[in-house]
Amino acid sequence: MADNVIELHPTSRSDLLARLRDELPPAWRGPRIGPDIPGWTDPPGGHIHDLVLTGLPEPLLTELAWMAHWQQVIDGSPASVQPLNQFAIAYRRACDAGHELATSIQQIDWETGESLLNWYYTTRWKRFPPANTRFRLRAVFHVPRLALIAHCHQGHWWELDEWHPRCDPRIPIGPREPHGGRIIPAHITQPWLREAVKWHLGTQLEAGTLRWSTIGQARQLTRFDRWITVAFDDPCDVLSDPLAAPAQAAEFRRWAADPVNRAMRSCDRRHRAHRVHPRQVNDDLRAVAELFAFVAANTRKARAVLGASPWSAVTALHADAWRRQITPIRHQPMLNADHYVDDHALAQITAALPLLALPRGQHMLVTRGDGTTVTAEGFGDPQVMRMILLQILTGRRASEVRLCEFDCLTPVPASTDDSEGKSLTRFRYAQSKIDIAPDTILVDDEVVAIIEDQRRWVRDRFPTTTTNYLFTARKSNLTATKPYAAGSYTRLLNKFSDLLAIRDSKGRPVTLGHTHRFRHTKLTRLAELGLPIKVLQRYAGHATPSMSMHYVAQREEHAEQAFIATAKFKADGTRIRFSRDDHDAMHLFDRADRILPHGWCMLPPLQSCDKGNACLTCSLFATDATHRDVLQHQLDDTTALIDRTTTEFASRHRRPMPDDNVWLAQRRAEQQALTRLLDTLPTEPGQAIQGHGCPTAVTEPVPLLPDPTFPRRTRP
Structure with missing residues (x-):
C-alpha cells in the first residue's frame, strides 16, 4: 500500500512566480506589454493602448502579465488592457497613499478590487466609477484570475471553490462537451458540507460516473445547504441520529416542493408561482442520498480527506432513509402530441427565418401568428438560422448541432444513393449523451447546402485560422476554438419567438426556446412514413426502441389517414x-x-x-x-x-x-x-x-x- 502513495510536496511562492515568468514569452514579461508583440493593434482584438504594469510588485506584475497572455493567446479573448491598466494605476496610488495591499492577485478577491477601484475614482474624480468600468474589471477577476489560481494550484482540481473547464484543463470533460459553464461549491455555506461535496462530485467526475454537461448535484446540494441552515440550530444534527433521518428527509421533501424555496437568486423570484414537478424534488432527495452513501462507503478515505468532521457519524441508514422518500412518478402516456410542431406553425417559422440572418439595421416584413404583418429589424446572426434549420431537417439535439465538428460531412459511395439519383452524404454530429449510440446519419443535398454555406461563412470570418467547430462563438473567440454558446442560442431564439408569436393550427403558442420539439417532430414524421422501429431507433441515436417511441406524437390526423389506407382482410386473415x-x-x-x-x-x-x-x-x-x-x-x-x-x-x-x-x-x-x-x-x-x-x-x-x-x- 505504501508504495502506491504519491506524496505531494508544496511549491514555494518564489518557485511558482519563476515558473509563471518562464512560461511567458519575452515580449509578455512587462512592465510594458504591447510594442514588441506582432499584431497587437491589428483587428480583430486589436488594442489601442499598451499594458503598463510599471511600479507594481514583482509577484503582482508577473501574475497580471500571465493573465493577459492567457486571455490573448490561450483562451482566444482579447486581453483586458483597459481594466488591467486601471487596476494597476489604482494599486500604485493606493500604495503611495500608505495603504497596505496584498502583493498577489490570488489574494485579492473581487470585493477588494471593487473597493480599490471605488477609492481611486472618488479620490481622483470625486465620483464613483461607471457601471461598465466595474463590469470590465469584474470580468478580469472572474475568468483570467480563476485560470491563474487553477494554474498555480498544486492539489486536486476539485479542492478549489470554483470549477471552470475553460480555466482549468485538469477538469475531466469529454471532447464533445462544451467547456462553458461553471460549478461554484463556494455557494455552500457549511464548510463540512462544502468539502464533502467537492470530494464526492470530483471523484465521480474523474471516475466517469458523472459528466460535466449533465451534472446537477452541485445545485441540488446547494439547496440542501440552504435547508439545513434554516431548519436546524446546529446543521450538523442532520447527520446525528439515523432514526431521525426519515422525518428529516420528509421535511426536506416538503420544503423543496415550495417554488419560493427553490429560487437561488433574486431574479428567479418570478418563478415562484410555477409548480415544482415531483421529478425535481426526487432529484434533490437522490443527490443527498448519494452523497450520504458515498461518504458512508468510504469512511477511511473520508477521514483522510475531510479530517475530523460531522461525517464520521453518517451511515448507510441515513442514505436509505433519504432514498425511501423518493416518490414514484406516474409517467405520461408514451404517445402524445404536446411537443409536435404541425405544418401550420412550421410554415410560419421557416418563412421568418431569414430575419435571423438579416444584418442589424436592415428590416423585413414578417407575418405574426395572429396574421398581422410587422416590420422587424434583422438579428444579424446567420449561424442561428442555420442551426435551427439543421435541427428541423435532421431532428438532432441542439448540442449535437451546436458542437459538431467543422469537417462533419463524409461522401457516401454511389451504390448507396437513393433511387431517385440524389446523392447522399454522411453527417457526423456531436453525439455525447449515449456512449453506445451512433453519431452519424445520412442527409440529403439540402442539409449539405446549409453546412457548406456555414463553412464558407466561417472561412471568411477566420481566413488564417483553422477551427474545430462548425458553429463558432460570436465574441471572445480570436482563435476560433470556442463553439457557439448555448445561452446565446437560446436567448436569441426566445427573442425571435416573442417577436413572431407563433401559433399552431389549433391556436396554441409555439415557443422556440425549447428546440427539442423539432426532434419530436422529425421522428414523428419518419414514423408516420412507415419506418421500422429499428430504423427509427438508429436514426434517432437511441439505445432502446422504447425511448424512440416517446418521441412519436399521436396525431389524430395521421390516424384518420391511416384508417383509410389500411390493408383489406377477410375474417380468416x-x-x-x-x-x-x-x-x-x-x-x-x-x-x-x-x-x-x-x-x-x-x-x-x-x-x-x-x-x-x-x-x-x-x-x-x-x-x-x-x-x-x-x-x-x-x-x-x-x-x-x-x-x-x-x-x-x-x-x-x-x-x-x-x-x-x-x-x-x-x-x-x-x-x-x-x-x-x-x-x-x-x-x-x-x-x-x-x-x-x-x-x-x-x-x-x-x-x-x-x-x-x-x-x-x-x-x-
Whole structure:
C-alpha cells in the first residue's frame, strides 16, 4: 500500500512566480506589454493602448502579465488592457497613499478590487466609477484570475471553490462537451458540507460516473445547504441520529416542493408561482442520498480527506432513509402530441427565418401568428438560422448541432444513393449523451447546402485560422476554438419567438426556446412514413426502441389517414381481392350514412354532422381514383349550374351576380375542390385523398398498403 502513495510536496511562492515568468514569452514579461508583440493593434482584438504594469510588485506584475497572455493567446479573448491598466494605476496610488495591499492577485478577491477601484475614482474624480468600468474589471477577476489560481494550484482540481473547464484543463470533460459553464461549491455555506461535496462530485467526475454537461448535484446540494441552515440550530444534527433521518428527509421533501424555496437568486423570484414537478424534488432527495452513501462507503478515505468532521457519524441508514422518500412518478402516456410542431406553425417559422440572418439595421416584413404583418429589424446572426434549420431537417439535439465538428460531412459511395439519383452524404454530429449510440446519419443535398454555406461563412470570418467547430462563438473567440454558446442560442431564439408569436393550427403558442420539439417532430414524421422501429431507433441515436417511441406524437390526423389506407382482410386473415367498397363499408362501423356516392365520410358514428351535404369542403371527406367518373360528372354539373344561374341573374337584375353571394361562394368552393381532387388523382392513382377540398385539412396523399401480389392463405 505504501508504495502506491504519491506524496505531494508544496511549491514555494518564489518557485511558482519563476515558473509563471518562464512560461511567458519575452515580449509578455512587462512592465510594458504591447510594442514588441506582432499584431497587437491589428483587428480583430486589436488594442489601442499598451499594458503598463510599471511600479507594481514583482509577484503582482508577473501574475497580471500571465493573465493577459492567457486571455490573448490561450483562451482566444482579447486581453483586458483597459481594466488591467486601471487596476494597476489604482494599486500604485493606493500604495503611495500608505495603504497596505496584498502583493498577489490570488489574494485579492473581487470585493477588494471593487473597493480599490471605488477609492481611486472618488479620490481622483470625486465620483464613483461607471457601471461598465466595474463590469470590465469584474470580468478580469472572474475568468483570467480563476485560470491563474487553477494554474498555480498544486492539489486536486476539485479542492478549489470554483470549477471552470475553460480555466482549468485538469477538469475531466469529454471532447464533445462544451467547456462553458461553471460549478461554484463556494455557494455552500457549511464548510463540512462544502468539502464533502467537492470530494464526492470530483471523484465521480474523474471516475466517469458523472459528466460535466449533465451534472446537477452541485445545485441540488446547494439547496440542501440552504435547508439545513434554516431548519436546524446546529446543521450538523442532520447527520446525528439515523432514526431521525426519515422525518428529516420528509421535511426536506416538503420544503423543496415550495417554488419560493427553490429560487437561488433574486431574479428567479418570478418563478415562484410555477409548480415544482415531483421529478425535481426526487432529484434533490437522490443527490443527498448519494452523497450520504458515498461518504458512508468510504469512511477511511473520508477521514483522510475531510479530517475530523460531522461525517464520521453518517451511515448507510441515513442514505436509505433519504432514498425511501423518493416518490414514484406516474409517467405520461408514451404517445402524445404536446411537443409536435404541425405544418401550420412550421410554415410560419421557416418563412421568418431569414430575419435571423438579416444584418442589424436592415428590416423585413414578417407575418405574426395572429396574421398581422410587422416590420422587424434583422438579428444579424446567420449561424442561428442555420442551426435551427439543421435541427428541423435532421431532428438532432441542439448540442449535437451546436458542437459538431467543422469537417462533419463524409461522401457516401454511389451504390448507396437513393433511387431517385440524389446523392447522399454522411453527417457526423456531436453525439455525447449515449456512449453506445451512433453519431452519424445520412442527409440529403439540402442539409449539405446549409453546412457548406456555414463553412464558407466561417472561412471568411477566420481566413488564417483553422477551427474545430462548425458553429463558432460570436465574441471572445480570436482563435476560433470556442463553439457557439448555448445561452446565446437560446436567448436569441426566445427573442425571435416573442417577436413572431407563433401559433399552431389549433391556436396554441409555439415557443422556440425549447428546440427539442423539432426532434419530436422529425421522428414523428419518419414514423408516420412507415419506418421500422429499428430504423427509427438508429436514426434517432437511441439505445432502446422504447425511448424512440416517446418521441412519436399521436396525431389524430395521421390516424384518420391511416384508417383509410389500411390493408383489406377477410375474417380468416386473407387479403381481400374484390371491391374496395366492400372493405370500406365493413370498416366504417357498418354505417350506411358513411358511404358517399363520391367517397367516404370518416366522422365517428357517435358524432353528428353539421355540414349537411357540403362534404367536398370537409376535412373528414375521403375519396380515391375509383370515384373519378362521379367526381368529373359532379364538376361538369356544378360548372353548368353556376353558368346558368349567373346568366339568369344578370338578365333579371341587369348586373352580374356579386362574388360575395352566399350561394355563388358555396358553389365556387365546391367547384375548386372538385378541380383540385381531379388534378391530384391522376398523379396518385393508387392512393386515397383526405379532405382535399378543405384548405385547413391534411392534404398529403397517403400510400395504400394492400399488395395485389400477396399470396392468399388457404384454410386447412
